[in-house]
Amino acid sequence: MKSKIGIITVSDRASAGVYDDLSGKAIIETLDEYLISPWEEIYKVIPDEQDIIEATMIEMADEQNCSLIVTTGGTGPSKRDVTPEATENVCDRMMPGFGELMRQESLKFVPTAILSRQTAGLRKDSLIVNLPGKPKSIRECLDAVFPAIPYCLDLMEQPFMECDEKVIKVFRPKAK
Amino acid sequence: MKSKIGIITVSDRASAGVYDDLSGKAIIETLDEYLISPWEEIYKVIPDEQDIIEATMIEMADEQNCSLIVTTGGTGPSKRDVTPEATENVCDRMMPGFGELMRQESLKFVPTAILSRQTAGLRKDSLIVNLPGKPKSIRECLDAVFPAIPYCLDLMEQPFMECDEKVIKVFRPKAK
Amino acid sequence: MKSKIGIITVSDRASAGVYDDLSGKAIIETLDEYLISPWEEIYKVIPDEQDIIEATMIEMADEQNCSLIVTTGGTGPSKRDVTPEATENVCDRMMPGFGELMRQESLKFVPTAILSRQTAGLRKDSLIVNLPGKPKSIRECLDAVFPAIPYCLDLMEQPFMECDEKVIKVFRPKAK
Numbered sequence: 200m201k202s203k204i205g206i207i208t209v210s211d212r213a214s215a216g217v218y219d220d221l222s223g224k225a226i227i228e229t230l231d232e233y234l235i236s237p238w239e240e241i242y243k244v245i246p247d248e249q250d251i252i253e254a255t256m257i258e259m260a261d262e263q264n265c266s267l268i269v270t271t272g273g274t275g276p277s278k279r280d281v282t283p284e285a286t287e288n289v290c291d292r293m294m295p296g297f298g299e300l301m302r303q304e305s306l307k308f309v310p311t312a313i314l315s316r317q318t319a320g321l322r323k324d325s326l327i328v329n330l331p332g333k334p335k336s337i338r339e340c341l342d343a344v345f346p347a348i349p350y351c352l353d354l355m356e357q358p359f360m361e362c363d364e365k366v367i368k369v370f371r372p373k374a375k
Numbered sequence: 376m377k378s379k380i381g382i383i384t385v386s387d388r389a390s391a392g393v394y395d396d397l398s399g400k401a402i403i404e405t406l407d408e409y410l411i412s413p414w415e416e417i418y419k420v421i422p423d424e425q426d427i428i429e430a431t432m433i434e435m436a437d438e439q440n441c442s443l444i445v446t447t448g449g450t451g452p453s454k455r456d457v458t459p460e461a462t463e464n465v466c467d468r469m470m471p472g473f474g475e476l477m478r479q480e481s482l483k484f485v486p487t488a489i490l491s492r493q494t495a496g497l498r499k500d501s502l503i504v505n506l507p508g509k510p511k512s513i514r515e516c517l518d519a520v521f522p523a524i525p526y527c528l529d530l531m532e533q534p535f536m537e538c539d540e541k542v543i544k545v546f547r548p549k550a551k
Numbered sequence: 552m553k554s555k556i557g558i559i560t561v562s563d564r565a566s567a568g569v570y571d572d573l574s575g576k577a578i579i580e581t582l583d584e585y586l587i588s589p590w591e592e593i594y595k596v597i598p599d600e601q602d603i604i605e606a607t608m609i610e611m612a613d614e615q616n617c618s619l620i621v622t623t624g625g626t627g628p629s630k631r632d633v634t635p636e637a638t639e640n641v642c643d644r645m646m647p648g649f650g651e652l653m654r655q656e657s658l659k660f661v662p663t664a665i666l667s668r669q670t671a672g673l674r675k676d677s678l679i680v681n682l683p684g685k686p687k688s689i690r691e692c693l694d695a696v697f698p699a700i701p702y703c704l705d706l707m708e709q710p711f712m713e714c715d716e717k718v719i720k721v722f723r724p725k726a727k
Binding site: 233292293294295296297301321324326344346347350351354355368370371372 | 381437451452453454456457459460471474475478479482485486487490491492494
C-alpha cells in the first residue's frame with residue numbers, strides 16, 4: 200500500500216509568491232532519496248496563520264489520511280512563528296523526543312539551534328513533525344529523526360515504508 | 376523510616392494474564408539491588424486505560440503515601456499508549472529532565488528511542504517517573520536517572536533512601 | 552538604543568532579608584562582563600509565590616519593556632518551587648531548547664541536574680529565561696545559552712546587543 204505524506208510549507212512570503220518555496224522542495228527531494236516503497240505527496244504552501252496551519256494539518260490527517268505530515272517554517276521566536284502552537288493544538292499526544300533530538304543535532308552546527316521551537320505529535324493515526332525552515336537544516340534534522348519514523352508508523356498500523364539503506368539507515372526493533 | 380515505592384505495570388496483555396509481567400518484576404529486582412535502606416513495594420498490573428492509570432497513581436500517592444511511583448509500559452506511539460497523558464493529568468508540576476535524559480540514554484542503543492514519550496512529575500509529595508516497557512531498557516533508564524532520585528525525595532521531605540554504592544552512585548549536593 | 556534587562560530573584564529567604572541575594576548579583580555581574588552595548592537593569596527580589604512571580608514578570612515585560620527577563624531560584628522539586636509554572640502561565644509561546652541545553656550543561660557537573668525544571672518562553676516581545684539558583688550554576692547555564700540570545704532578540708525586533716567576544720561568543724546567522 201502506498202504511503203501518503205503531507206508536506207506543509209509555512210511561510211508568509213512563499214505563500215504570497217514573494218519567493219520560491221525551496222524548503223518544501225528540499226523535503227520532497229529528500230524523501231524521494233530515502234524511500235523505495237511507493238509514496239504520494241500532498242503538498243501545500245500556506246501563510247503563518249495559526250488557524251490555517253491547523254486546518255491544513257487536520258485536512259491532511261483526517262481527510263487525506265496522510266500517515267506522516269511534515270512542516271517547514273514558523274518554528275522560531277519571531278512574532279509570526281506559530282507552527283509549534285498549531286501542532287500542539289491539533290495533536291492528541293505529543294512526541295517530545297523529536298524536537299529534543301533535532302535541536303541537539305542542530306546544536307552541533309549553530310548555538311542558535313536552541314531558538315527552534317520544533318515539536319512533533321500524533322493526531323489519531325498521523326505523525327506530525329515540525330522541521331526547520333532552511334534547506335540545509337531540514338536535511339540535517341531529517342537525517343537525525345527519520346531512522347525512527349517507519350517503525351513509528353508500523354506501530355500506528357500505517358503502510359510499510361521501505362528505505363534505501365545506502366541513503367538512510369532505518370531501524371525496526373525485532374518483535375519480542 | 377521505611378520508603379514506600381509504587382510500581383505500576385501498564386499493559387493490556389499482562390493485566391489480562393496473556394503473559395507474565397516481566398517488566399514490573401525487573402523494576403522490583405533493580406530497586407532491591409540499589410536500596411540498602413528499608414522499603415516496601417506497592418505493586419499493581421493494570422490495563423492501558425487512562426482513567427485506571429490515573430486512579431492508580433492517585434491512590435498510591437494520596438492514600439498509600441508512596442514517595443516514589445514508577446510506571447512501565449504505555450509510553451510509545453501505539454493507539455493504546457497513554458501513560459504520559461495520565462501522568463501529566465495527575466501531576467501538579469512536571470520534571471522534563473527525566474524524560475530528556477532517559478531518551479538520550481536509550482539513543483545510545485537504538486534510534487527509535489525518540490518514540491518514547493516518557494515523562495515525570497510531582498503530585499503533592501510524590502515523584503512519578505515513567506520507565507520504558509522492556510526490561511533491558513528499564514535498567515538502562517533507571518541507572519541513568521536514579522542517582523538524582525534520593526536527593527529529590529530529600530527536598531520533598533520524604534524518607535531518606537540509602538543505596539549500595541557498589542551498584543549505583545547516588546548524588547546529594549552538599550548544603551550551602 | 553539601550554537594552555532593558557529584568558533580573559528576578561525568587562527566594563523566600565532572600566526576600567525576607569534572611570540572607571543576601573548572591574544569585575541576582577551574580578547575574579548582574581555576568582551580564583556586565585558580557586555586554587559592551589548599553590543596558591539597564593530592573594532588579595527585584597521576591598518570595599516564592601506564584602502570583603507575585605507572574606505579576607513581576609508581566610510588569611517587567613509589559614510596562615517596563617524589558618527585552619530579556621531572567622529569573623533565579625524556584626526551579627527545583629521543593630514544595631515552594633513554582634517559577635517554571637509562573638513562567639508558563641505568563642508566556643504565549645514556549646522555548647523548550649533553553650531548559651534542555653541548561654540541564655544538559657549542568658549534567659556534566661552533577662547528576663541532580665535533571666531535577667531542575669527550568670524553562671523559557673516568550674511573552675509578547677520579551678524573552679523570559681529561568682536560571683538555576685546557585686551562582687556557580689548560573690554562570691555555567693548563562694555561558695551555554697547566552698550565545699543565542701542576542702539573535703533571538705534581533706528576531707523579536709528588540710535593541711541590538713553587542714557582547715565582548717573575549718568573554719562570550721555570540722552567534723548571529725548571516726541573512727539569507
